Amino acid sequence: MKDALFQNIDEKRETLTGMADYIFDHPEYDGKEYEAAKLLTDYLKENGFTVEMGVGGYETAFRAVYENKGDAADGTYMPSIGILCEYDALIGLGHGCGHHMQGPACLGAAVAIKETCTGLPYRLVVYGTPAEETKGAKCTMIKNGCFHDIDVAFMMHGSPTTCTDVKCLADQSFKVTFHGKRAHAALAPEQGRSAFDALLIAFNGIEFLREHVPDDTRMHYTVSQLPGPANVVPVEAVGKFHLRSFSKSNLEKVVARFHDIIKGAALIAGVTYEVEQTSDYYNKIPVLKLNELLMENARLAGAPRLSPPRERTGSTDFGNVMYEVPGSCIRVAFVPEGTSSHSQEFIDAGKTEDAHNCVIYGAKSIAGAALDLIQDPSLMDAVKAEFTENQKKFR
């Protein structure tokens, strides 16, 4: 059946790569991905999926469902396969992260399963997830009830090599504003209270903390608003902070120390402050079985530069999904090894033969892995068992 599945995807090549090229040529972002969402949902509707627009709190997010009852009697194994796609670009750069390939690849996988796998029962749920780069929309979508209807979550992403990730970093970021008192810096400095002093003390506090956190902790900061001329005691200073760890629970301990540092810095400088949390990404609960399934199907599909899972990974809103639901993303090679995403090289490769192949390899990897799970309940049991086991270790 897998041969028929892969052949079905090959037959859709022109349609799928045409959609990818169109999305590439019409970059949209930040929850305003109207054209991409319409293009993708129109295709799903034409192919018999029931589409709901505007799910999870985003106008351009969607949920598309196809259910096949198959030949089996009621109450038998009926896996719910989730396939998630992004379609947002980078502001000012266009599709520098390759998200234009994801929707077509995921749709190719979903429709091919529907057309070739008719006997067995299953449910396919395709989620369109906008604003990954700017808002991490999946974090809000999951809070608003999305993704709880699927047994597994699959994604694909363009990449320099074909691989998966074992981990991703939980990330909590904050915007901190200190409010001081303005005064002449030479004539009446004793009347002033420097907001900038508080920010500098906070940065130093983070440096002193660095020795006393778990090894996998990352902490970065920057000044996001400069306080003004040197002869005026700075009245307002704004800093941004990112705190990361592969464990959400470890990160929460670091975040508690961070709040103490900010409070202490404000006390030392005699200023007031407010803290706004700007992101809350969770770490992934690893499910190596799903990684293996995707990689095995990528190999069957003939994807190039198969590589071991990435060791250095950042933070992603998909982590929040994979914290609750077993999931994995297949990264498919389409740019030379060592190429960074969010780069001109990613843009230049966006509509090449390699990008078109990437769409097809991504579709086949996801479709093949989904088919394996639909055909073999024991595989799904193994996935769920590993997820439950690893929840104890990585939560």
Ligand SMILES: [Zn+2]
């Ligand atoms: Zn990106």
Ligand SMILES: [Zn+2]
């Ligand atoms: Zn990306």
